[in-house]
Every structure is written in structure tokens, then in C-alpha cells.
Amino acid sequence: MAGFNLTPSDPSTFILMGIPGLEAAHIWISIPFAMFYFIGLLGNFTLLFVIGKEQTLQKPMYLLLCMLALTDIGTSTSVVPKALCIFWFNLKSITVGGCLTQSFFLHTVSATRSAVLVTMAFDRYVAICNPLRYATILTNAQIAKLGLVGLTRAVLCILPLPLLLHRQPFCGNHIIPHTYCEHIAVAKISCGDITFNRIYGLVIAFVLTGLDLTLIALSYGLIIRAVFRISSKQAHQKALNTCTAHICVILISYTAGLFTILNHRFGQGTVPHVHIILANLYLLIPPMLNPIIYGVKNKEFRDIVGKYIWVIIWGH
Template identity: 55%
Template sequence: MSDSNTTDFKNPSTFILLGIPGLEAAHVWISIPFCAMYAIAILGNITILFIVKMEPSLHKPMYYFLCMLAGTDLVLSTSILPKTLTIFWFNSREIDFSACFTQMYFIHCFAVIESGIFVAMAFDRYVAICDPLRHSTILTNPVVAKIGLAVVLRGIMLILPYPFLGTRWPYCRTNIIPHSYCEHIAVVKLACADISLSSYYGLFVAFLVRGLDMIFIALSYTQILRAIFSLPTKDARLKTFGTCSSHLCVILAFYIPGLFSFLTHRFGHNVPLHYHILIANVYLLVPPMLNPIIYGVSTKTIRDRLLRLFTH
């Protein structure tokens, strides 16, 4: 490990990731659940993509959005975990300067894309439950493709200033990042310059983008719940409510830890660092693991197709 934390330098060739500071002795044990979550995420999301591709009856808007979510989860979890595991297992803490900003871009870009997909899926469920007769005419394949393209372009364009600004600050104090991956604010805090622009832009993305996404999702599910409670039979209400509540749990598992991690970087100076870093990892690893289980296995059509695949 480099001793460059006490050396004057400008824009070092490498950064040093500490993993989870304060829990170095437990890194190997922490890697076990992390590795299990990653394996489930990879296997589950690839299975979702395979089943939807092979089953013509699943070529519908809901499952197209599910495939977008699965692809996003694969990239998101792969952007963070392989490097984290090399830190835990081999103490390989160095990461190239440009590779660090590339990882930063992919993590934040696909987190924004995932947020947009949750909004699109909430809108799809709103139309399917509240206006089912018009669902096929509102969410046609071209409309779904345009929504998916808009979600991806939004993520690409909004996060582009992160590495663009970050690579232009001079780094002359230290190259040690007290984190397990290159999180935006954790990296730019190392700059020996006024990083207000990066900080304010990060706040803008968090509150305008994710805040608006959460509002749209809340409005959609409020209307969905109103429609559920107006259903004529108790069984229909319970079935639909159970599906929506599981979806909401996955959405909350993505947004709440993410907002906690973001706000802690700026305001949570009294939060223990190891606790903060654990939450920051969990919010990027748990949703990719839960999404194929909640959205996939709990969906009867996918579950039946999966059972047929194994029995065959």
C-alpha cells in the first residue's frame, strides 16, 4: 500500500480504497454475504432475461421493463462488487485514477437509470390496474422503447458532470479513499480545491431526480391502492395488495439506504464510518438481489415457466 497520504502530489496515478474502515479484521467474513448476494443477483437477473426472451407470452410492457431492470442490476452490482471482493480477499486496494472515475460514473449512472425504471414500472402498474382497458393502447412497444431510451439518456447525461468535474480538481493532499468503491463525494472530498460545484450538483441530482422519482412513484401507488380497495372481492384485493406491497418494499430498499448514504456524506459527521460504508454497499447490492425474486419469482407466469424449465 502506498504511503502517499503524506506526500505532496497532484492527480495521483492511483487511489487507495480502504474497504470498510474499522472492520478490516472482518473483511473476509463480510465478503461471504456480499459474495452470496452478488451470486444471487447475477443468477437471478440472467434467469429473468433468459425466460422473458424464450417465452413469447411474456413479450409485454411489464416484462420489457423487468428486463431493463435486470440488465441495469447486472451492470450496477458488477460495477462495485468485483473490486470490493479483491479488497476483502487479497488486500488489493489500489485503483487507477481513470478507473476510479469510470467506476464512479457507472455506479451513479446506473443507479439513476434504475430509479427511472422504477418510475416506468410504477406507471405501467398504474395503467394496468386503474385503466386496464386502455393499457395495450397506451403502453405500446414503441412507447415502451421510447420510455426506456429516455430513462437511459437521462442517466447518461445527468451523471456525466460527475467525472467531468471530478477529474479537473487537483488532488494534492492524499489518495486514500475511506470507502470500498469510488463514491462521488468520497472521492472529490480529497481534492485540494473548492468542490462546491461538484457538491451542489450532487445535491441537485439527488433531490431533483430521485426526489421527483419518489414523488411520481408515491402518486402512482396511491392511485393503485385506491383502485385496489375499490375491488369487489376480498381475495382480489388481498392478491393485488400483496403484489404491490412487495414491489414497494423493493423500491424502499433502494431509495431509503441510498438517501441515507448520500446525506451522511454531507451532514452525518456523527455516524460511525464503518456503519455508513456498510449501508452504502447494501443499497447497491440488496436491490439487484431482491428484484429478480420479488418481480420475477412472485410473478406467476415467470414462476411457471421457470418450473417447466427445471422439470423438463
């Protein structure tokens, strides 16, 4: 195997160790990893296919679901194929350029997903608080522009991370005790001063997450205020039901993400393999659950998917 011929001292490569301490169990660990990954791909590609085929679903809310699906596919795909190569074939080597590219892509897509979740909260706010103006405030073109703003923000904020890593000296230690090139995991093996890397990474994580969570909280605060002004309990229930799926996705995404960020920087007492497994599950569980959550909660989408499944099974 190519991975066996490379040594940790090779200046052009890093060595990803997978899950240190659990090497003997790599094959078994790969089973749920692969299963979660392929379920996530199936769900998200199904969502993209159905929305792309159905004219009735090509409206702002579903365009946002497509953006979320694309970020979910990008997040898991940036990490899982390489992790499976480590687990199945012991192919642990990755070029320095490949490592920095993976780190940039992973963090950029994660930041973009956060921006999409904010836009989805704004979409729910307009739908509930200004329903008569919804069609004029949120058009498909406006959603596409907001998505582009979110992507641009992510690129500009994340780009300095790999550039900072590229300037770091790595001396003889090129072994990364992880399954993927997470920014701080790579920085920790540098023999240089990584104080600025730590500070910048932490500031960006908390500024982006803090700003996005504040905007989401503001949107839902206004939604709750508007809902309680409605006298009908049935209207209360209907309004809140439209937000349930989005709230579930937010809780899954941000809770796991904040835990991973804080644990990587401050969780010195955490057993390394526990942290690495949790860091991978954070990238696997939301992409797997998001299309399921929206499929279960959205009757219009669920009915159309059921129609396609019926056609596939029975041919008419």
C-alpha cells in the same frame, strides 16, 4: 502484488482502502459480499434468460423487469468485483480514469434504475385504471422508448459529476477510505474547494429522487382511488396484489438509497466502517432481492421458472 508497489503519492492512481478499521476482517466480510453478489447475478440472469426464451412473457411488464434486472446487474457489478479484489488480494490501487469511470457508471445505472421504477408504477397505473387501453398505451416499443429516455436523463445529469472531479486538485492525498469511488468520497480527499461538487451532487440526488418518488406517489394515489371505486372486495385484493412486488422493490431501493446519500453528507457522527458497509449493502441487497420478490409474487413467471428447473433436473 501490483497493489503493493504503488504509493498514495502516485498521481495517476487512487488507493481504495476497503473498510478502514476492519482490515483484519476483510476476508470474513467478503463472504457475505460474494454470496449476495452471486445470488443476485443468478437471480437476475435467470430472469433475463426465462423472459428471453418465453414468447408469452415478452410483453411490457416483463420487459420492464428485464430493464430492472440489467440495472441491478450493472449496479452491483460496478462495485463488487473491485471490492473483492481489495478483500482477497489487497489490490487497492485504481487509476484516476478508472475511478471516475466507476463513479460515473455506478451513479448513471442507479439513476436509470430509479427511472425504471417510475415506469413500472406507470405500467401498474395503466393496467389497473385503464385496462382496456393498456395494450395500445403501453407497447413494447413504448416501454423501450421510456427506458431510453430514463437512460438519457441519467447520463446528462450524472456526467458533470466525474467532469467536476477531474478538475479538482488532489495534491498528495490519493487515499479513498471506501471500497469504491463514490462521488463525494472522492471529492472529500481533494485539496480544492468542493462546495459546488457537494451542492450539485445533493441537488441532483434530491431532484431525481424527489421527482421520481412524486411520480410514483401520484401513480399509486390514482391507483388507490380507482381501487376504492370498485365494489367487489375480491377485485380490490386482485388489483392491489398486482402492485405488491413493485411496492416492496420501491421501499428497498429508495429507503436504503436516501439513507446512504444523507449519511455520506451529514452523518459526521457515524462510525466510518458502518457507513461503508451500509453503502455496499445498498448496492448488494436490492439486486439480490428484486428477482426473488418478483419470482414469489408473479405466478406466471414462477410456474415457467419451475418448468425450466424440472427440465434441468429430470431432463424432460
